[in-house]
Amino acid sequence: MSDAGALIDERVAFLYASQTGNAESISYAVYEEAAKRGFSASWHVLDDHEKFGFNSLRTIVFVVSTTGDGDPPDNSARFWRVLRKATRADAKAYSHLRFAILGLGDTNYSNFCNTAQRLDRQLLAAGATAFYPTGLADDGTGLEEVVEPWIEGLWPALARVARCSSTTSSDGDGAAGDTTAAVTDALAALDVSDGDSPPSAEGAEAAAAAYEFQPLLLDFRPMAALKAITGAPRVPPAVCAGSFLDDDAEGRYWAAAAQRDALACPPWHAELEAGSPQDRTLAPFLATIASATQITAPEALKRTLLVDVALPSAAASHVRGRWHAGDAFNIFAPNDARLVAGVLARLGVDARTAQRPMLLQNTDPAIELPAHLRRFSTTPASIQDMLAWSADLCSPPRKQLLRALVDGCAEAADRDRLLYLCSRQGTATFDELRRQQPTVLDILCAFPSCKPQPTRLLELLPPLPPRSYSICNAPSESDARWQIAFNVVEYELEVVDPFSRAEDPVLSAAATRIRRRGVCTPWLEELTRRAAPPHILVALRPNLNAFRLPPPLPTGAPDPRPVLMVGPGTGVAPFIGFLQQRACELAAMPADGSTPFTWLFFGCRSPAHDYLFRNETRAKLDAGVLGRLSVCFSRDPEARAKHGAERYVQDAMLQRRDEIADLMLNKNALLYVCGDAKGIGKDVNEAMSDILCGYLESRPEQARDLAAQLPVSKAPADPAPAPLTKAQALQLLTLWATRRRYLRDLWA
Numbered sequence: 058m059s060d061a062g063a064l065i066d067e068r069v070a071f072l073y074a075s076q077t078g079n080a081e082s083i084s085y086a087v088y089e090e091a092a093k094r095g096f097s098a099s100w101h102v103l104d105d106h107e108k109f110g111f112n113s114l115r116t117i118v119f120v121v122s123t124t125g126d127g128d129p130p131d132n133s134a135r136f137w138r139v140l141r142k143a144t145r146a147d148a149k150a151y152s153h154l155r156f157a158i159l160g161l162g163d164t165n166y167s168n169f170c171n172t173a174q175r176l177d178r179q180l181l182a183a184g185a186t187a188f189y190p191t192g193l194a195d196d197g198t199g200l201e202e203v204v205e206p207w208i209e210g211l212w213p214a215l216a217r218v219a220r221c222s223s224t225t226s227s228d229g230d231g232a233a234g235d236t237t238a239a240v241t242d243a244l245a246a247l248d249v250s251d252g253d254s255p256p257s258a259e260g261a262e263a264a265a266a267a268y269e270f271q272p273l274l275l276d277f278r279p280m281a282a283l284k285a286i287t288g289a290p291r292v293p294p295a296v297c298a299g300s301f302l303d304d305d306a307e308g309r310y311w312a313a314a315a316q317r318d319a320l321a322c323p324p325w326h327a328e329l330e331a332g333s334p335q336d337r338t339l340a341p342f343l344a345t346i347a348s349a350t351q352i353t354a355p356e357a358l359k360r361t362l363l364v365d366v367a368l369p370s371a372a373a374s375h376v377r378g379r380w381h382a383g384d385a386f387n388i389f390a391p392n393d394a395r396l397v398a399g400v401l402a403r404l405g406v407d408a409r410t411a412q413r414p415m416l417l418q419n420t421d422p423a424i425e426l427p428a429h430l431r432r433f434s435t436t437p438a439s440i441q442d443m444l445a446w447s448a449d450l451c452s453p454p455r456k457q458l459l460r461a462l463v464d465g466c467a468e469a470a471d472r473d474r475l476l477y478l479c480s481r482q483g484t485a486t487f488d489e490l491r492r493q494q495p496t497v498l499d500i501l502c503a504f505p506s507c508k509p510q511p512t513r514l515l516e517l518l519p520p521l522p523p524r525s526y527s528i529c530n531a532p533s534e535s536d537a538r539w540q541i542a543f544n545v546v547e548y549e550l551e552v553v554d555p556f557s558r559a560e561d562p563v564l565s566a567a568a569t570r571i572r573r574r575g576v577c578t579p580w581l582e583e584l585t586r587r588a589a590p591p592h593i594l595v596a597l598r599p600n601l602n603a604f605r606l607p608p609p610l611p612t613g614a615p616d617p618r619p620v621l622m623v624g625p626g627t628g629v630a631p632f633i634g635f636l637q638q639r640a641c642e643l644a645a646m647p648a649d650g651s652t653p654f655t656w657l658f659f660g661c662r663s664p665a666h667d668y669l670f671r672n673e674t675r676a677k678l679d680a681g682v683l684g685r686l687s688v689c690f691s692r693d694p695e696a697r698a699k700h701g702a703e704r705y706v707q708d709a710m711l712q713r714r715d716e717i718a719d720l721m722l723n724k725n726a727l728l729y730v731c732g733d734a735k736g737i738g739k740d741v742n743e744a745m746s747d748i749l750c751g752y753l754e755s756r757p758e759q760a761r762d763l764a765a766q767l768p769v770s771k772a773p774a775d776p777a778p779a780p781l782t783k784a785q786a787l788q789l790l791t792l793w794a795t796r797r798r799y800l801r802d803l804w805a
């Protein structure tokens with residue numbers, strides 16, 4: 058490979074492996090930024106290595122996560138084989154390659170960032186050179202702590218090894234100078250004249266008053282015994298200043314704003330619609346909410362909504378043929394308006410000032426604005442809209458944010474406590490803070506003298522990412538609408554008050570319950586309640602884990618392999634699309650064709666409250682599209698007794714272990730799992746390894762044959778046949794993931 062000079066691809070490749078989407082979105086953001094900076098760049102999932110020609114790449118930036126028990130994500134399973142094969146054939150196979158790796162993991166797991174570390178070792182052993190040190194980010198304490206400085210340092214390192222057509226960002230700042238009044242660095246210092254800003258301030262003030270902040274329950278008493286505080290991060294430099302538009306430009310801004318009444322999307326949506334650098338299919342577009350139905354009973358613990366999003370005809374024809382059952386789409390959602398108003402009120406920004414359009418400038422020409430704020434150097438927006446649509450106000454706080462807030466405090470007590478929280482000595486209190494999932498407003502209210510400049514807060518907050526939802530219809534059913542089913546995320550956290558415990562040991566068990574809400578789902582629910590729901594901004598997000606039914610055979614008959622689908626709760630959503638697709642394939646099947654077997658495992662709390670898509674699945678069963686349906690009820694013992702159901706889907710699988718093992722081992726079946734990574738993803742993996750071990754216990758010959766197929770066979774030297782061990786069963790599952798027989802669509 059090293060002598061394949063003529064084949065070398067000079068672009069910088071941004072490659073990722075991701076199980077629940079973090080590595081994917083970070084990699085995409087870095088790739089987009091690279092393209093803006095003038096690097097010739099491409100972006101791919103690792104398992105597409107054949108399409109993009111991995112072996113001919115010269116410069117690669119990897120972002121890879123770790124899943125399972127130190128395992129690589131499913132969408133890199135094939136890549137590892139290629140890497141192993143190439144390095145086996147030639148010890149210096151990758152001596153032409155320069156790479157940088159960002160690993161995502163979680164120190165709560167035993168094999169922290171194993172994928173990144175393994176990749177690093179293997180590439181170095183194969184002669185490749187690291188042009189930038191590997192970063193290992195910890196989801197347990199906040200990925201951003203490592204991710205952001207790592208990305209910041211990547212650009213100069215990348216510029217040394219790859220060609221870049223420009224040295225500055227493609228976002229110019231010429232327009233800013235034309236339209237701005239004098240630059241200010243403090244919104245509070247601005248004189249706001251009454252006649253200028255058309256919108257009424259009353260609504261926003263009422264909204265701020267309506268938002269309840271959550272008092273944090275943190276124990277700072279250990280601080281008293283400390284002699285010194287160490288290990289706090291450095292203060293990130295202040296980069297951002299705001300300036301309001303002059304009267305003419307502001308008038309034009311309000312005239313354009315008046316046209317946006319029927320939209321619930323970022324005011325700068327047209328820029329987002331203008332495109333993605335790589336694939337127009339992924340560009341966002343405006344769509345309408347055609348209908349919304351609550352599909353759980355009023356008594357159910359969770360509200361699940363089925364929402365129909367109608368695609369405008371131009372967008373529908375754009376994505377036609379490019380999406381399949383199993384894909385998802387992104388929704389651009391804002392922070393809760395009351396939370397935004399609460400933050401602005403807490404910062405002392407009055408409602409009128411908050412709504413005035415402004416442009417952002419970097420105060421230090423050597424430091425660029427954060428990528429998600431850069432558009433505001435040429436596109437005016439109000440500080441209220443920037444906080445609503447661009448900054449994540451609810452993600453777990455980072456130490457860097459807390460450290461920077463120290464400088465915004467007027468009182469020493471607040472400064473000391475914030476400093477303690479981000480120090481080495483305050484680690485336990487910081488972890489407790491994150492566990493309480495505070496919003497930025499909760500943090501500001503916990504340190505009453507802290508009042509940073511609004512633009513300072515804005516630049517310190519991470520970007521607000523769009524939210525993804527699995528599409529639960531197939532294009533064969535309707536290719537101009539996307540249906541989603543989601544739970545409205547509202548929940549309570551239990552927090553033990555450290556002071557009640559100290560004063561009264563009897564009360565120590567009495568935990569306080571605090572309410573938390575998701576960003577997108579409560580907002581969507583609120584939109585669906587409006588008489589005429591406004592347009593929302595959406596973008597197709599194709600499934601990159603090959604989580605799709607295999608295409609029909611050239612004869613037109615459906616793929617004959619049996620299909621097992623495991624999707625409790627809203628995890629059933631993509632399977633509704635699968636069944637629609639299968640129904641369409643069967644309708645078009647040659648007369649002599651036979652119906653492949655399909656089996657769905659679904660679980661809910663009770664048949665009366667949250668049996669999602671009951672009519673659809675029963676209809677598919679009656680029509681013979683679905684061969685078998687196993688339903689579980691976790692909170693309804695009577696229903697379990699009546700229907701002979703198990704409690705959880707993994708119990709139902711274990712109960713039918715021999716049939717499942719027979720389908721997987723002898724009938725070449727495909728197994729699909731959809732749902733929460735830590736819940737169903739882990740449980741099905743466990744159940745499947747037990748099922749395989751149990752089945753093969755009485756079939757030692759078959760076990761031995763299988764063990765021999767595993768990449769590193771652990772078959773005992775003893776010629777006497779032995780059953781499969783649990784470790785081998787897990788290896789077999791990984792092998793099936795590689796061969797796309799075990800497919801998982803999991804969310805964090």
Ligand SMILES: Cc1cc2nc3c(=O)[nH]c(=O)nc-3n(C[C@H](O)[C@H](O)[C@H](O)COP(=O)(O)O)c2cc1C
Pocket residue numbers: 074075076077078079080081121122123124125126127128130161162163164166167168169170171196200734735738739805
């Ligand atoms: C089921 C599950 C298993 C995980 N196992 C590990 C592990 O063994 N080692 C590790 O460092 N991180 C582990 N993690 C943490 C993830 O790597 C981390 O959350 C990362 O941000 C996920 O990135 P992704 O969304 O791109 O997959 C695990 C996460 C989940 C949900």
